[in-house]
Amino acid sequence: MEPERPNYGAIMVHLKKPYWVFLILLFTFVAVLTFQISTKDILPFQFFGVTGSRKTSVTSGSDPVPDPGSCAGLLGEFPERKHVMSIKEFGGVGDGKTSNTAAFWKAIVHMQRLSNKGGGQLNVPKGKWLTGSFNLTSNFTLFLEDGAVILGSQDPKEWPVVEPLPSYGRGRERLGGRHISLIHGDGLTNVVITGQNGTIDGQGGMWWDLWQNRRLTHTRGHLVELMNSHNILISNLTFRNSPFWTIHPIYCSNVVIKGMTILAPLNAPNTDGIDPDSSTNVCIEDCYIESGDDLVAVKSGWDQYGIRVARPSSNIIVRRISGTTPTCSGVGIGSEMSGGISNVIIEDMNIWNSAAGVRIKTDKGRGGYIANITIKNITMERVKIPIMFSRGANDHPDYGWDPKAIPKIKGIFISNIMSLNSTKAPILAGIKGGSFEGLCFKNVTLLGLAPTAAWHCEFVSGCTNAVFPLPCPQLQNNGSSACCI
Ligand SMILES: *[C@@H]1O[C@H](CO)[C@@H](O)[C@H](O)[C@H]1NC(C)=O
Ligand SMILES: *[C@@H]1O[C@H](CO)[C@@H](O)[C@H](O)[C@H]1NC(C)=O
Ligand SMILES: *[C@@H]1O[C@H](CO)[C@@H](O)[C@H](O)[C@H]1NC(C)=O
Ligand SMILES: *[C@@H]1O[C@H](CO)[C@@H](O)[C@H](O)[C@H]1NC(C)=O
Numbered sequence: 001m002e003p004e005r006p007n008y009g010a011i012m013v014h015l016k017k018p019y020w021v022f023l024i025l026l027f028t029f030v031a032v033l034t035f036q037i038s039t040k041d042i043l044p045f046q047f048f049g050v051t052g053s054r055k056t057s058v059t060s061g062s063d064p065v066p067d068p069g070s071c072a073g074l075l076g077e078f079p080e081r082k083h084v085m086s087i088k089e090f091g092g093v094g095d096g097k098t099s100n101t102a103a104f105w106k107a108i109v110h111m112q113r114l115s116n117k118g119g120g121q122l123n124v125p126k127g128k129w130l131t132g133s134f135n136l137t138s139n140f141t142l143f144l145e146d147g148a149v150i151l152g153s154q155d156p157k158e159w160p161v162v163e164p165l166p167s168y169g170r171g172r173e174r175l176g177g178r179h180i181s182l183i184h185g186d187g188l189t190n191v192v193i194t195g196q197n198g199t200i201d202g203q204g205g206m207w208w209d210l211w212q213n214r215r216l217t218h219t220r221g222h223l224v225e226l227m228n229s230h231n232i233l234i235s236n237l238t239f240r241n242s243p244f245w246t247i248h249p250i251y252c253s254n255v256v257i258k259g260m261t262i263l264a265p266l267n268a269p270n271t272d273g274i275d276p277d278s279s280t281n282v283c284i285e286d287c288y289i290e291s292g293d294d295l296v297a298v299k300s301g302w303d304q305y306g307i308r309v310a311r312p313s314s315n316i317i318v319r320r321i322s323g324t325t326p327t328c329s330g331v332g333i334g335s336e337m338s339g340g341i342s343n344v345i346i347e348d349m350n351i352w353n354s355a356a357g358v359r360i361k362t363d364k365g366r367g368g369y370i371a372n373i374t375i376k377n378i379t380m381e382r383v384k385i386p387i388m389f390s391r392g393a394n395d396h397p398d399y400g401w402d403p404k405a406i407p408k409i410k411g412i413f414i415s416n417i418m419s420l421n422s423t424k425a426p427i428l429a430g431i432k433g434g435s436f437e438g439l440c441f442k443n444v445t446l447l448g449l450a451p452t453a454a455w456h457c458e459f460v461s462g463c464t465n466a467v468f469p470l471p472c473p474q475l476q477n478n479g480s481s482a483c484c485i
């Protein structure tokens with residue numbers, strides 16, 4: 001995929017003297033340029049300044065050229081918030097027992113009035129701030145100071161039931177509406193959730209029990225969900241114990257999630273880390289995630305509802321994420337992908353003690369597509385199935401799904417994978433009548449397998465180049481050189 005480097009030595013042999021001089025000058029020029037660029041790169045990026053600063057930026061300020069290895073450039077600089085207030089000014093009490101729901105609501109109503117008057121920042125100081133669900137507003141920063149912990153209410157009524165998402169048609173777990181997320185936003189622009197590694201703890205145990213005991217009446221809420229929103233930054237915080245998926249941007253664009261620690265018990269059901277859903281221009285980097293479900297899962301709606309809404313996820317970058325999930329995968333695409341998923345780059349990940357490394361999940365009835373997905377430089381240790389493409393678990397919203405809606409999977413490029421102490425060779429199961437096409441595996445080394453371990457392939461086609469163990473026949477190039485480029 002990368003362009004061949006020109007062989008300068010060979011070029012020079014063919015050139016006569018005047019060109020030599022010119023080339024040396026050119027080389028000096030290029031070298032100086034390179035040096036300047038590399039010194040710029042090591043300058044620390046200014047995301048926001050010191051303690052309680054109001055200025056937040058995802059660019060390096062003076063440098064208009066975005067660093068290709070960073071989410072910088074996607075959002076630009078957030079203007080300084082003119083008004084900075086503390087939750088205490090709205091009657092908040094950080095004793096871990098007093099409910100702060102009313103204080104957060106009051107604060108937000110106030111901040112909403114400031115959103116076209118220079119914007120507001122709500123600081124949450126050190127302490128434990130118990131609260132029910134609250135909404136964010138535009139041109140707004142929620143800032144958790146060092147030692148600040150927001151605790152999710154243990155009263156389900158404080159997580160009111162809202163409409164299902166149009167692209168899901170119903171709650172993901174139960175028919176009808178779903179509990180709202182602890183921190184929610186709909187139709188917002190220019191929102192920042194950040195701080196000095198403060199914590200938002202959903203105290204999800206109550207919800208996991210309801211789910212496991214089959215006493216849940218409505219789908220569990222997320223920890224943070226933003227809908228129909230643009231220019232979002234979530235950074236430098238610790239999120240714990242989400243009842244359900246932890247961060248869920250849906251129908252959003254220009255979202256950066258960076259420097260987060262996301263933790264849930266390894267057996268807590270469906271506590272996905274970050275699930276970009278029907279969203280575009282999403283950049284997720286430098287996060288540590290351990291949880292009871294996929295660390296990152298890219299989605300775009302469920303069966304006939306997702307097909308009808310037709311909101312794809314595209315231009316998604318996921319990089320430098322590390323973590324573990326013993327029953328699920330490091331990075332997942334799907335299984336809900338009915339609005340289509342394309343132009344995704346997943347790179348520089350480190351995954352250990354997990355059931356799967358990279359997993360693409362889809363099914364009959366999903367419709368939609370998964371196209372142009374690049375996954376590279378992933379290291380895994382003790383991951384059972386490093387690479388898995390699977391069709392269905394018969395997981396449909398209702399009887400209205402269309403068995404003729406076969407998803408199209410095309411153009412999946414997987415390279416530079418090293419897996420130590422893996423248990424199984426890749427499992428690649430396409431769909432009858434809907435083969436997964438254009439799969440390319442390059443420089444993939446899976447060690448620790450039993451000598452008899454073999455790739456399992458069904459309804460797939462594509463190529464391999466420098467993979468171990470030997471791939472299935474469907475992916476053998478048989479001498480063709482026009483493969484995997
Ligand atoms: C995260 O915190 C570090 C250290 O305080 C700071 O340098 C950086 O700008 C912050 N980044 C973001 C995106 O908030
Ligand atoms: C947010 O701030 C910008 C620029 O300051 C302003 O143009 C916009 O109207 C504000 N948005 C809202 C919802 O008030
Ligand atoms: C929060 O937003 C949701 C969805 O937009 C809405 O249903 C709910 O009433 C809002 N809650 C408050 C307290 O404003
Ligand atoms: C933030 O806090 C979490 C949980 O305590 C910790 O694991 C993580 O290392 C901290 N992150 C930073 C950048 O200090």
Ligand SMILES: *[C@@H]1O[C@H](CO)[C@@H](O)[C@H](O)[C@H]1NC(C)=O
Pocket residue numbers: 315316342343344345372
């Ligand atoms: C494939 O995805 C990458 C990364 O998003 C993008 O740069 C490239 O243009 C895409 N190619 C096509 C053909 O869409």
Ligand SMILES: *[C@@H]1O[C@H](CO)[C@@H](O)[C@H](O)[C@H]1NC(C)=O
Pocket residue numbers: 320347348349350377379
């Ligand atoms: C591969 O990813 C690791 C992080 O997991 C990173 O340290 C390393 O620089 C990456 N290698 C390349 C060639 O980008």
Ligand SMILES: *[C@@H]1O[C@H](CO)[C@@H](O)[C@H](O)[C@H]1NC(C)=O
Pocket residue numbers: 377378415416417418443
């Ligand atoms: C193959 O991938 C490994 C990482 O898994 C990397 O260190 C190595 O440089 C890659 N080799 C080539 C030729 O790209």
Ligand SMILES: *[C@@H]1O[C@H](CO)[C@@H](O)[C@H](O)[C@H]1NC(C)=O
Pocket residue numbers: 381382420421448
């Ligand atoms: C892999 O397994 C071998 C044998 O059990 C063990 O010695 C080694 O430490 C393991 N390596 C990793 C990276 O788990």
Ligand SMILES: *[C@@H]1O[C@H](CO)[C@@H](O)[C@H](O)[C@H]1NC(C)=O
Pocket residue numbers: 462473474475476477478
């Ligand atoms: C390569 O050859 C094997 C038989 O040796 C065949 O089954 C397979 O389909 C061929 N692969 C391609 C991509 O042509």
